[in-house]
Amino acid sequence: IKSCGNHSCPHPALHPLWQSPLTIPGGTRQSPINIQWRDSVYDPFLKPLKISYDPTTCLHIWNNGYSFLVEFDDSTDKSIIVGGPLENQYRLKQFHFHWGAINDWGSEHTVDSKFYPAELHLVHWNAVDYPSFEDAVMEGNGLAVIGVFLKLGARHEGLQTLVDALPAVRHKDTVIEFDEFDPSCLIPSCPDYWTYAGSLTTPPLTESVTWIIKKKPIEVDEDQLEAFRTLLFTSDGEEERRMVDNFRPLQPLMNRTVRSSFQ
Ligand SMILES: Cc1ccn(O)c(=O)c1
Numbered sequence: 001i002k003s004c005g006n007h008s009c010p011h012p013a014l015h016p017l018w019q020s021p022l023t024i025p026g027g028t029r030q031s032p033i034n035i036q037w038r039d040s041v042y043d044p045f046l047k048p049l050k051i052s053y054d055p056t057t058c059l060h061i062w063n064n065g066y067s068f069l070v071e072f073d074d075s076t077d078k079s080i081i082v083g084g085p086l087e088n089q090y091r092l093k094q095f096h097f098h099w100g101a102i103n104d105w106g107s108e109h110t111v112d113s114k115f116y117p118a119e120l121h122l123v124h125w126n127a128v129d130y131p132s133f134e135d136a137v138m139e140g141n142g143l144a145v146i147g148v149f150l151k152l153g154a155r156h157e158g159l160q161t162l163v164d165a166l167p168a169v170r171h172k173d174t175v176i177e178f179d180e181f182d183p184s185c186l187i188p189s190c191p192d193y194w195t196y197a198g199s200l201t202t203p204p205l206t207e208s209v210t211w212i213i214k215k216k217p218i219e220v221d222e223d224q225l226e227a228f229r230t231l232l233f234t235s236d237g238e239e240e241r242r243m244v245d246n247f248r249p250l251q252p253l254m255n256r257t258v259r260s261s262f263q
């Protein structure tokens with residue numbers, strides 16, 4: 001039990017948001033998971049991940065009552081990723097974050113059981129095989145999500161443009177126009193990643209995600225993390241509930257191997 005501000009806060013896995021951790025019956029490839037570095041298997045056939053985003057495809061930021069999402073125009077192949085563990089190219093749809101009430105936790109994935117204070121997810125869908133994001137969400141190879149850990153350190157200038165816009169989306173279901181943002185500034189230059197077959201970490205929890213978790217974190221400063229924590233789960237007029245600890249508890253690895261792109 002750790003004190004976090006005005007009330008004693010249970011361990012994140014017991015947090016009210018996930019009091020009874022959501023599980024899907026028969027789930028064999030659920031996310032997030034702990035990545036045990038020594039159990040990951042180097043795969044020399046994994047290609048480098050190629051990321052090409054067009055900043056003009058950036059549309060808006062909105063608070064969906066669970067996180068804040070930066071959404072992109074995914075009607076063309078202007079912003080895509082290809083290579084890595086992927087069979088074909090995937091289109092960028094949105095990115096969002098998960099974070100904690102305090103710096104001791106907040107990420108969804110852990111590395112050797114270590115939590116980071118936050119985790120970025122860049123969500124892409126397989127527009128080669130499926131007609132829409134909604135269709136792709138239901139398919140085993142439908143989505144590819146790049147996960148990037150955030151650690152406490154130097155101020156991140158690229159993130160700051162996003163942070164400056166957050167007061168405008170403080171309440172659930174608020175939206176603000178946001179353009180000319182290139183999210184590749186949030187991705188570490190180090191090419192190393194882990195990859196495994198998993199799921200969405202929010203309902204419908206479908207097992208449709210090829211996860212690509214970058215080994216190196218990006219650095220953000222305390223004020224930037226605190227800015228995330230000023231957001232609300234609640235709509236304007238409702239009793240305020242701070243948007244913190246919006247991460248799902250760890251799920252069993254079951255019969256899966258995490259591969260690494262590095263030795
Ligand atoms: C599509 C989707 C929805 C929620 N989250 O957390 C994800 O990482 C991806």
Ligand SMILES: [Zn+2]
Pocket residue numbers: 096097098121201
């Ligand atoms: Zn996510």
